[in-house]
Amino acid sequence: MNVAMQAQADPMDIRPFRIEKIRKELADSFTMELVPEGGGSFSFKPGQFNMLYTFGAGEVPISISGDPSDTSKIVHTIRRVGAVTQAIGNLSEGMAVGIRGPFGKPWPVEEAFGSDLVILAGGLGLAPLRPAIYMALANRHRFGKVVLLYGSRSPSEILFPKELEKWRGRFDTKVRVTVDRAEPGWGGHVGVVTKLVKGAGFDPMHTVAFVCGPEIMMRYGIQALEGAGIDRSGIYVSMERNMKCGIGLCGHCQWGAPFVCKDGPVFRFDEVADAFTVREL
Amino acid sequence: MVQVDNLGRILEEHPFAEGLDQALKDVMIGCAANERFEAGQFLFREGGDAKKFYLIRSGVVAVEVHAPGRPPLMVETVGDGGVLGWSWLVPPHKWAFDARAQTLVRALSFDATCLTRKMESDPALGYQVMKRFVPVMAHRLHAARMQMFDLYGPAKKG
Numbered sequence: 001m002n003v004a005m006q007a008q009a010d011p012m013d014i015r016p017f018r019i020e021k022i023r024k025e026l027a028d029s030f031t032m033e034l035v036p037e038g039g040g041s042f043s044f045k046p047g048q049f050n051m052l053y054t055f056g057a058g059e060v061p062i063s064i065s066g067d068p069s070d071t072s073k074i075v076h077t078i079r080r081v082g083a084v085t086q087a088i089g090n091l092s093e094g095m096a097v098g099i100r101g102p103f104g105k106p107w108p109v110e111e112a113f114g115s116d117l118v119i120l121a122g123g124l125g126l127a128p129l130r131p132a133i134y135m136a137l138a139n140r141h142r143f144g145k146v147v148l149l150y151g152s153r154s155p156s157e158i159l160f161p162k163e164l165e166k167w168r169g170r171f172d173t174k175v176r177v178t179v180d181r182a183e184p185g186w187g188g189h190v191g192v193v194t195k196l197v198k199g200a201g202f203d204p205m206h207t208v209a210f211v212c213g214p215e216i217m218m219r220y221g222i223q224a225l226e227g228a229g230i231d232r233s234g235i236y237v238s239m240e241r242n243m244k245c246g247i248g249l250c251g252h253c254q255w256g257a258p259f260v261c262k263d264g265p266v267f268r269f270d271e272v273a274d275a276f277t278v279r280e281l
Numbered sequence: 282m283v284q285v286d287n288l289g290r291i292l293e294e295h296p297f298a299e300g301l302d303q304a305l306k307d308v309m310i311g312c313a314a315n316e317r318f319e320a321g322q323f324l325f326r327e328g329g330d331a332k333k334f335y336l337i338r339s340g341v342v343a344v345e346v347h348a349p350g351r352p353p354l355m356v357e358t359v360g361d362g363g364v365l366g367w368s369w370l371v372p373p374h375k376w377a378f379d380a381r382a383q384t385l386v387r388a389l390s391f392d393a394t395c396l397t398r399k400m401e402s403d404p405a406l407g408y409q410v411m412k413r414f415v416p417v418m419a420h421r422l423h424a425a426r427m428q429m430f431d432l433y434g435p436a437k438k439g
Binding site: 153 | 344355
């Protein structure tokens, strides 16, 4: 049975998934691989999220960070920042979590075929972009240049370092990583992520950019991309708001007119640019 | 003469020279020298007299802050096509950071005393040089502010 299809039929229905594997990523972050209890598959599109539920703590929206071509499991990368994510982080392999989803609008990977693709990520923002990276690399021949620009606080806080190395090792993908500060021994860039945009080698007239990270990082990242000549209609961002129902009913994640859970979390920047500068939203 | 021609060609290839009149480039070249630094070698150290600035041709320079009892902290790297050092423009003309070659670095250096004298007597040159340094300074200020924000920190609890 396709669990995703079933979820679409009844989006409020929580389904049990078993934690098959837990991997520590950073001091405060971990990745979980989940499989449906009783078997089945799970389909999603890059950029979508699930509502993860753990008994006694509640629900929290978490982006899917796995490979969309692998329907046998769901992968989530989670930072321990609140009561629910702490409770999920305290679970062990073999235990269960509840899942509703997948929800939300995805990264328009297929629509970007034929263009250069720039992926600009900061901190844990690489996790919601990883499915798009997997999909883009699986369809590498359909793109012009593929450029991944990633910024992190320090070398020890780089997410998915082995994969970044692997992607950088490809001859058809440019990967540039920078950190805000570093101690001797770090041989890479030091400086803000926006600095990586200049000289990244894409054709701004024919480029689609996906941006994800903390909102302030996205603001400056978008400025840098626009400064490099990419039109804002070619820039997509993934927003984070307080999502509760996941289907645009409760209004918790309303961001001006749109609901982040239903109309996003991925938005074309020119459609939300005004909201970006409204402090009250 | 041959060496001056070479320096002229090197300056020509650097983004700093983009849009600069040939006459002004020739004046600048009179204050320039071609330099090479091995990995680990300091280009300058905090507190030293800022008598030069560098146009990085190739390689990476780490800008570092040092503090007693802990390893130096890299706060920025400057690579190919970058401009390193603007303390020569600002009194008291002392370097505010250390700059250490992270890799083999090739750079064009400019004698600040020589260039300042020429800029004083030739306002067109002074304006063109300042026009190129102000964005460098603005970028550094902007970057420092962004680093203070802790751009990658978690936004909220969930």
